[in-house]
Amino acid sequence: MVSGKQLADFGYKAxxxxxxxxxxxxxxxxxxxxxxxxxxxxxxxAAAGPDS
Known part of the structure; x- marks a missing residue:
């Protein structure tokens, strides 16, 4: 059986x-x-040209 703490730890990790x-x-x-x-x-x- 899963305890409340284990369930809370799993939820926190997820x-x-x-x-x-x-x-x-x-x-x-x-x-x-x-x-x-x-x-x-x-x-x-590049499209504007090299002089700009």
Whole structure:
């Protein structure tokens, strides 16, 4: 039989793990967005020409 403490410990670990995964995924999304922003900026500068 599972005690209340064991159940609470499992719930805490599951919650902590899901929060960690969400944080890592959020960081990944931010990094991808930032990379695309820089890529578009480089494309615009290249299209404007070397004199600008």
């Amino acid at each position: 919650f902590s793990s899901s929060m960690l995964l969400l944080t890592v995924y959020g960081g990944y999304l931010c990094a991808v967005r930032y990379h695309r922003l820089l890529q578009r900026r480089r494309e615009r500068q």
